[in-house]
Amino acid sequence: MESNIFRSSIGIVCAMMASGVLAPDAIGQTIPVKKGPVAQAQPVGDAIAGAKLYERKCTGCHSLDANSVGPSHRGVVGRRAGSVAGYSYSKPLGKSKLIWTEANLDLWLKSPPKLVPGTRMGLQLPDATERRNVIAFLSKNTAPKP
Amino acid sequence: MTESNTNRRNILTGAATLSAGGLLALAASATPAAARSTRKSSAKAAGQDAELLNAAIALEHQGIGAYDIALGSGLVPASATDLVKTIQGHHKQHRDDLAAAVTRLGGKPVESKTIADYAKELNAASITSLTDIQRLALRLETGAANAYLGLIAPLSDSGLHLLVAQMAADEASHAAIFILDLKEAYPAKAPLYG
Secondary structure, three states: OHHHHHHHHHHHHHHHHHHOOOOHHHHHOOOOOOOOOOOOOOOOOOHHHHHHHHHHHOOOOOOOOOOOOOOOOOOOOOOEOOOOOOOOOOHHHHOOOOEOOHHHHHHHHHOHHHHOOOOOOOOOOOOHHHHHHHHHHHHHOOOOOO | OOHHHHHHHHHHHHHHHHHHHHHHHHHHHHHHHHHHHHHHHHHHHHHHHHHHHHHHHHHHHHHHHHHHHHHHOOOOOHHHHHHHHHHHHHHHHHHHHHHHHHHHOOOOOOOOOOHHHHHHHOOHHHOOOHHHHHHHHHHHHHHHHHHHHHHHOOOOOOHHHHHHHHHHHHHHHHHHHHHHHOOOOOOOOOOOOO
16 A cells, blocks of 8 residues: 555656656755755766867866866765865855756856856856766766875 | 827827826836846846956966976977967966956956966976977967857857957967977867867
């Protein structure tokens, strides 16, 4: 009986999601570790393509292991925004309380000033596949440098 | 003209008069709030543009520092120092133009870090040859060209679009010098940047 109720509840939630009654944001707010905007889950990207794109688009200001014009990126996925030691963040980003989930990174790379008005980062990746690939590359670089 | 037509015209004229009066009254009452809102929105956009340009200034400071490190390394031959100083001079002009724009937007241009800071950021300790310097320069110039192209979309002041596009072109020109110096394969696929 409980099992049936449980299944029915899942069915209702899924139906509400499909109909747009429950927005992903609303669902995300029930998960305490996800702070700030939360986007829908995306397909997994291509980390190799992402590495090439990272080299081309991001390394003017960032690197994996050193703070530069922008903060270092190793371990960024899952990290709290504005938390890299030794890097001086803009006030809005420092106060944002965002966690760099893959979903939040997707929103960030789509338009940094839209997600965090007042940020210094301007580079946008309008192409969803490019964003997924860069995020896949960043996700591969979570371990501390040996 | 029939009476019916005259009446219709009077009605339309009257309505138009009332509408104009109504609009004027509305405008009179709405203008201060609308103007405040527009000013607030413009100030916010200018502030955002200033922040974005400050990141570009930080990039220029880093480039200037990198060429200082190169010139002080003893690895750049005398025959190349004038060219390196010219390229560094372009970065100083970019810095000054960007700083003027940030000031005009009501912001405060970001200041340079120390040469020691840049040496650490750029891992200068690993530079042991002219080729290392050329590779670093190519990486920085390529990154800067892409960064400037990436600034075009988010900048709300369209007057700044040409400025950053010009800077992107300058950086791409610098990068081309190092591609040739290093005998790197010239990219076959366009666009080369962005």
